[in-house]
Amino acid sequence: MQTYRHAVAGDTVTVHVPQTREDFTRFSSWLARANRRGPVALDTETSGLDIYSPGYRLRTVQFGDERDAWVIHWERGPAFQSAARAALRRVDRFQIHNAPFDWAVLDEHAGAPLEVLAPRTTDTRLKAGLLDPRQPQEGGIGTGLKPLSAHYVDPSAPDTQGDLTQIFRSLGLTTATGWAGIPLDHPTYNLYAGLDVILTARLDPILTRELDRLGVRPELVQYEHEIARICTHMQRAGMVVDESYVQELRANLTYEEQHYADVARRYGVENVNSTRTLAEALVGMGERLTERTGSGALKVDKAVLSALADLSLQGERLNGRTPNPLAEAVIRSKRAGKWRASYADTFLEVMDAGGRCHPFVHSMAARTGRMSVTRPALQTLPSSDQMIRRALLADPGHVMISCDFSAVEMRVLAALADVRRMREGFLAGEDIHWFTARLVRGAGATESDRKVMKGAGFSKVYGGGVRTAARQTGASEEAMARAFAEYDRLYPEIKRASRRWQREAYESGMVFVSATGRRLPLDRDRTYAVVNYACQSVARDCLGQALLNIEEAGLLDMLKLPIHDEALLSAPREDAADAARAVEKAMTFDLYGVPITAEAEIGGRSWGSLYGADY
């Protein structure tokens, strides 16, 4: 047996790497004792992140407690694998840091189903996120195992991932190839594989104590674990990629990118993505660039370029000036290039052997608890037309269903701030922006009145000011200032709630506690953001509740993606109408007397069918 010793928080800990039959007997008796004492920490090392790609390898499975870790070399063959499998079956409670990753890996490569692992798991990353959801660059501890261990367990805890990156380099490997290529026997690799579970085992009780001390309800912790499981379920199911469509799409986008890059080259711009050379070329053509970026450089983003090209942001001709041909070529080349690289290429890159992509669905990504989707980032596909979404399909024989909450953040604001007249509007089933416009401007309120009031409403939810609201809606600052005043008179509870929430946060160390018990740290220099945090985080919890309700309704296997205020599902064509009704029901409930409602739309086979063409 290979063993390694290391100091953690003043204790000597041991990492065991079993090789022989006797070693496995010792592992087995250790596991039986550990399992009787309490939860067992679990982790995996793998060849990388593309869990479902051909050639992906599970390399080691680690088990541990506060003093001992056992690194099982899964990659070495059947004897090692059956020991790991038996251990996975035997343990009653697991502690995992970032469980969704290991759940997915073990489900796909070790025959340990998500359905078995997840209910037995407590995730230290989720717990840490409920204590402080900020990223390190936002001033938080972060939710990585290294920063959390350094903060809560031992300031000298090694940076197991960062140090290994150095070792990869010394072996002639990169961050991308290192996890697959490092020899299984490498001492540091094994030591760190073991330390990760030991640190997780030590972290978990500390985080539990902290959650208790700060009054975070165990129900909220449990709720987050259920949502994480549902998100991993969605990842495992994945979405069908229409490969031949993507190939064709890629060719078309590449052609457009090249063609307009050639046009730009005629005006001396060799690289359309180089903002500095582009700004110089435009100035050289006699254009006046006035807007600056944060660091003082001349701004040449889509808004600036569209104005020069005499185009609206949607690409329609404005007929306000002579179009600048360079600006137009750059817009088109950059757009095609981005759509190719960010979407078409990634779809093909992450596809499994069966033609599906399996995005990571991070159940608690943003400071407000909002979810995010990566590899590929399916929450941010262009929605202006169906071109990109057309590449993703419902399951065979299925159609896509999208169900959106209706104006959920406005409803949440009405509920949380207890806005009397706004609640009346929602209870009467009104479109809230028309409702506001009529209350303020009378029965003759116009479309333009509604637009201004909608802008004012959004500003309340975002904590924005008159100037930005005017810019966003295209209204004059005077008109917007009047709308703000009318809004405040009509719904005075919003300002009162904002002041109350800021005061509450101030009194508890700049942490606002949401209606669902989520701890939301505020930045000292923009406490006004508390209104947005309150609304965005509770809207997120409405979506979380919807996911639980959808599972309860028996539709878990149809779920594809959460998109902030929307659930995307794939349902058998003949059941689609029933499924759509059931999802609407799952997304309809009461929030402090304000109705939260949702509307489903049934599409065709492709996601794109919900955005235009009927396919």
Add this chain to the structure above:
DNA sequence: GTTTTCACG
């Protein structure tokens, strides 16, 4: 690594 840009709710 940081900056800039652009895609979404």
Add this chain to the structure above:
DNA sequence: ACGTACGTGAAAACG
């Protein structure tokens, strides 16, 4: 004292 649009992920350029 006053006013402040919120939250993400990803690619490419640049130093």
